Amino acid sequence: MAYGSFVLMRDLNFTVRRGDIFVIMGGSGCGKSTLLRHLIGLKEPAKGEIVYGNLNFTMAGSAEREQLLRRFGILYQGGALWSSMTLAENVGLPLGEFTDLTPSQIREIASLKLAFVGLKGFEDYYPNQISGGMQKRAGLARAIALDPEVLFFDEPSAGLDPISSRLLDDLILELRDSLGATIVVVTHELASIFTIASNSVFLDADTRTMTASGDPKELLAHCTNPTVHRFLTRGAQDKELAGHGEAN
Amino acid sequence: MAFDSAVRQQGLLALERTPDSTLIIKLLGKWRLNRDLPSASIVSPELSAAPAPQRIIFDASQLSGWDSGLVSFLEGVSESCRARSIAEDRSGLPAGVRRLMALAEAVPEKQGAKSPEGRRLFFERVGNLTIDYGRAAGEVMAFVGNLSVTAAKFLLRRARFRTVDLLENIQDCGAKAVGIVTLISFLVGVILAFMGAVQLQQFGAAIYVADLVGIGMLREMGAMMTAIIMSGRTGAAFAAQLGTMKVTQETDALTTMGISPLEFLVLPRVIALVLMMPLLCLYSDFMGILGGAFVGVAMLGLSLTSYLRETISALSLTNLFIGLIKATVYGGLIAMAGCLKGFQCGSSSSAVGDAATRAVVSSIVLVVVACGVFAFITNLLGI
Secondary structure, three states: OEEOOEEOOOOOOOOOOOOOEEEEEEOOOOOHHHHHHHHOOOOOOOOOOOEEOOEEOOOOOHHHHHHHHOOEEEEOOOOOOOOOOOHHHHHHHHHHHHOOOOHHHHHHHHHHHHHHOOOOOOOOOOHHHOOHHHHHHHHHHHHOOOOOOEEEEEOOOOOOOHHHHHHHHHHHHHHHHHHOOEEEEEOOOHHHHHHHOOEEEEEEOOOOEEEEEOOHHHHHHHOOOHHHHHHHOOOHHHHHHHHHHHHO | OOOOOOEEEEOOEEEEEEOOOEEEEEEEEEEOOOOOOOOHHHOHHHHHOOOOOOEEEEEEEEEEEEOHHHHHHHHHHHHHHHHOOOEEEOOOOOHHHHHHHHHHHHOOOOOOOOOOOOOOOHHHHHHHHHHHHHHHHHHHHHHHHHHHHHHHHHHOOOOOOOHHHHHHHHHHHOHHHHHHHHHHHHHHHHHHHHHHHHHHHHHOOHHHHHHHHHHHHHHHHHHHHHHHHHHHHHHHHHHHHHHHHHHOOHHHHHHHOOOOHHHHHHHHHHHHHHHHHHHHHHHHHHHHHHHHHHHHHHOOOOOHHHHHHHHHHHOOHHHHHHHHHHHHHHHHHHHHHHHHHHHOOOOOHHHHHHHHHHHHHHHHHHHHHHHHHHHHHHHHHOO
């Protein structure tokens, strides 16, 4: 993974199993979101490849890619709703483009998806008329419009209050169970990492590679890497050391 | 100046040397950011003056108020002390100041974190610029190529965009631009008429102002002025809209949904402007002639009928169509420049402003260059 000649991360190697909730974690600026952009094909890896099932995504032609992308749902950091369209139109756009539904059916399904995320009745609002948390949920409704097999979340809890963030976590778990989707989440929120993750990878900004992978709860218990441990415990040891320092 | 127990007072600061080569820095009065605070460099001559002080002590007993201005000053002093390996004793400072200084020093400066852009060799800069230009040229090629494919898709009725978007864009760069086009075109007609009148009146041929204004507007000025108005109005708007959509990841959301932003966002804009430009140009021609007639009637004493009759006899359909074709081409160029600059936009709000500026500059340049090419071709064809 590189920006020009600046190598952001090297030697990344991990597998996401079907039905997993896979968390990409790491400190700020270590390249979590960039890794996600690679996974969804917005950036090309400088080296190496990304494989979905038995399709090599990096090598695939544009038609195959488009087919695959249609089975993805993506929630961007700020929601990335199309600002010139109402919520119902936002959610309905992929339905209109990729299915043969009639406009009234599309409208029904769009309001159903909005109801899933608790936005029933907001169909005709424009994105700038609703709050940031609601935009995020509407973005999620759009991401699940086509009942995707793989869902990507970029910092789902960023900018949300603890309760909304918790509700979003519940929603993610619910979606995994009900849609049977595989979910990839980029986050650094410890609370949600421990609530939702069944597998994870830790990116280290200093060594520029992944330093740990596995279930975060087990990582917390067994991982010996000090950076990972500090991350997962919110630097609790540092606090203790600092506390002693102050006392002396 | 004697070094023994010498006190030098400089506004908020008093420096005192004790015989055991200690420098006492006395802080006086209020150290607030909104006051004129001394810089740390005023202590440096004292620190390097021989005999060099072994340590410095701070005395804040007469300090009556402080904020981060003081901390910044002390950090500067402490840095020069470290550089000269002079010990410092901070116990005389208020506890809050000491804590803030400790906070500032807690994480050492990261090596290589400072921007690598230092002084570069001339050749390196030239080389980098050349590479950048090469890349930009490649991007333009790719954009034009992709847009051609998209246009072909549109003609085969396979392009995906919303009709509402097209209509909205048509309204935006058609109907909503009429006001400004009216004003500018009328004035351009007036200016052309004045310009011609000064010369033509010398020969008593004031009536030919009508020919000048009519042919000038139809062939060149109508299309050109409309194009310049539309670059500033619509080209910049396209760049800003698409740039913002890029910043908020809306274009990413389209791409990953398998919808080409080129089809969905660029195509309706290009079509709208290409359709509207000739109409606006036609209107601008009319307004320009009206402006000329205004001058002719009001200033040159011509009758409206004779002015209009002269205009009609001077104009030909060829002139009109040359102007309309130009306007159509200009419209395409402006829309493409605006959209391309929007897509090349970086990911910050200032980048959106840059993109809009670049869109205007490059579309005006393109329009003028195209105008030159048209002049050459029409001359070659003898029309």
